[in-house]
Amino acid sequence: MSDKISNSKKWKKSLYVLPVLLILAMIFVPIIDKQWGDTLRPELKNFAVEYPDKVNKIFLSNKTSDSSNLTLVKNEQGKWMVNGTEPAEQDAVKMLLYEYMARLQVRNPIPKDGASEVLRYMAANGTKVIVYIDDEPVKVYYVGSNTADEMATHMMMEGSSAPFAVQIPGFNGYPGVIYRLDKKSWLSRNIFQTDVLDLANITVKYSDKADASFEISKADRQLNIKPMAGSPELPEASMNLDLLKQYAATFENMSYEYFFTGLAKKLADSVIHADQPFVTISVQNNKGETRTLDIYKKPVTKDSPQVDNYGNPATFDLDRFYGVLNGNKAEVVSVQSFVFKNVLLNYADFFSQPAS
Numbered sequence: 001m002s003d004k005i006s007n008s009k010k011w012k013k014s015l016y017v018l019p020v021l022l023i024l025a026m027i028f029v030p031i032i033d034k035q036w037g038d039t040l041r042p043e044l045k046n047f048a049v050e051y052p053d054k055v056n057k058i059f060l061s062n063k064t065s066d067s068s069n070l071t072l073v074k075n076e077q078g079k080w081m082v083n084g085t086e087p088a089e090q091d092a093v094k095m096l097l098y099e100y101m102a103r104l105q106v107r108n109p110i111p112k113d114g115a116s117e118v119l120r121y122m123a124a125n126g127t128k129v130i131v132y133i134d135d136e137p138v139k140v141y142y143v144g145s146n147t148a149d150e151m152a153t154h155m156m157m158e159g160s161s162a163p164f165a166v167q168i169p170g171f172n173g174y175p176g177v178i179y180r181l182d183k184k185s186w187l188s189r190n191i192f193q194t195d196v197l198d199l200a201n202i203t204v205k206y207s208d209k210a211d212a213s214f215e216i217s218k219a220d221r222q223l224n225i226k227p228m229a230g231s232p233e234l235p236e237a238s239m240n241l242d243l244l245k246q247y248a249a250t251f252e253n254m255s256y257e258y259f260f261t262g263l264a265k266k267l268a269d270s271v272i273h274a275d276q277p278f279v280t281i282s283v284q285n286n287k288g289e290t291r292t293l294d295i296y297k298k299p300v301t302k303d304s305p306q307v308d309n310y311g312n313p314a315t316f317d318l319d320r321f322y323g324v325l326n327g328n329k330a331e332v333v334s335v336q337s338f339v340f341k342n343v344l345l346n347y348a349d350f351f352s353q354p355a356s
Helices: 002-031 090-103 112-125 241-250 262-272
Strands: 055-061 069-074 080-082 105-109 127-133 136-146 153-157 164-167 190-192 199-206 214-219 222-227 279-285 290-297 320-325 333-336
Touching: 055 090, 112 136, 112 153, 190 290, 199 241, 214 241, 222 241, 262 290, 262 320
Parallel strands: none
Antiparallel strands: 055 069, 055 127, 069 080, 105 164, 127 136, 136 153, 153 164, 199 214, 199 279, 214 222, 279 290, 290 320, 320 333
């Protein structure tokens, strides 16, 4: 615990030292060669990460951000974690490293007459970036404002007094956008990620259809389904085992779309605090770990379908639902209908219907 407190103090201290360093840099700008290049060591112009596969930590800090710092850490299993505690979206971190940070390239030096303004912005609003290999810093640089054409970002290596306009070849935009401190943007969007071999049980409970609710369990590698308490069981001989297997496999990879924010979040809050979920889905693995999703009907908006498949006026948004993960109503996610359409089945759907 003392190490964490000590590290936290160090980072906070560095945020206050940054403006001083950059102000000193502005003082010495006039004595640097006008194109910087002849006076700088090569490593002070090389922003690209040379060995992205060996990177095990990325630290970002910005005193103007709601979250002053963020750390992406690779754990012992090789999985990236946000602040060391929550799973990151693995593809997003890999893209950050391989597609962006490994390809950073100096487009041009900043002329002396514009450097002071660039450094002043960095001192007030800059983001500090530290890249680690084996827990040792290999790249430390500052990210500032974007160029006027919005195709490059002003950056400066620690230990240098010369900012550069830095680009990513082939990237239609400015590199500054990749250094996000918003934790939610890095979190894994997985709701359920349980392999059938690791599955213990699945429960699907509808609030207004007790006879449609069911529980799937696994014993001796065999899947079984039964209705929730109070509903009659259907004959096992008529059970569609293939459908049951397909259904269980669906939970190997199911994700939400995004977090609701702003006015959309306020509307979502008004719904989830006033209503009960129309369905609750829980998945438990063999370790006893359970993930739960409460799904709420989202009101119809001008952007959602106005009629259902039968031509009747839609009573709720047919494309998206509100989702609450593990009972945490402080955060509401968007759940897409096309992702969950094969999950929102009734108990009777798993059984062959007698011919009429």
